[in-house]
Amino acid sequence: MGIIRKTESIKLLLTEFHKKKVAVSVTDLIKRLDSKINKSTIYRVLEKLEEDGVLHSFLDKYGIKWYAKCVACNHKEHYDAHPHFQCVSCGKIDCISMDLSIPKIPNREVFVAQTLIQGKCESCIS
């Protein structure tokens, strides 16, 4: 169902994603917005923004949840076909605009494929 009322928490969280082009981890949001929004609220708002196709989520290599702005997603088609890149040095994650074709597998019906690429980002290559 998603967002019905425009609340302060929702505005604050949307601002976080407007000012950053990269993905943001929920744990990071909780730390930074601690004085302003409750942890449960953060989880609940992000969940709704994902339902609305505003954000998409995925887990990093540690199983931590991240969110990023959707560009081509909406609430009908929300497949996150693009891969995510996590820097092993600084931990930062970017959405890579690259359309990895979802592989077909015999005898199985494939819905989604999530790819997490690991390596060093531009700033961390010394």
Next chain:
Amino acid sequence: MGIIRKTESIKLLLTEFHKKKVAVSVTDLIKRLDSKINKSTIYRVLEKLEEDGVLHSFLDKYGIKWYAKCVACNHKEHYDAHPHFQCVSCGKIDCISMDLSIPKIPNREVFVAQTLIQGKCESCIS
């Protein structure tokens, strides 16, 4: 460094992977071997077997840790280039023997790519 001594726990855990070709979640192993091996020991043994290149690990769509037997891995080259397939109905995970090429990305140094494919397995397609 990996396994140094052949203990009962190690034998038991190796048996679990010999009799199954599919991946096994740590939580499942803990439930099934509860009376025989302590939870901490299970985590520690699996970690060592991964160091030795006997098993490889990955996280499923819920962030839960799974292990599977390595076929072409060893302690020097341990890249898990193959994708994993998780059935959204029964939760079972298989290693798919398909060599997805690791994508190259401009300005970044890429080490590993992990792909989790989601869909319905043969038994769950109705």
Next chain:
DNA sequence: CTATTATTGCAACTCAGTCGCAAAAATAGA
């Protein structure tokens, strides 16, 4: 402005995974 309904904060909880430490088990060497 008020009634209704969605949203929030709070505190307590769940559950996977980790850690320190003393006890037990495996191995090497005599």
Next chain:
DNA sequence: TCTATTTTTGCGACTGAGTTGCAATAATAG
């Protein structure tokens, strides 16, 4: 085979991400 050494195990307590129920608060319709 026995003993000393070192690894491995079990235990219990802990950590930290994410969830839940509920009462209080805030947004919206009318």
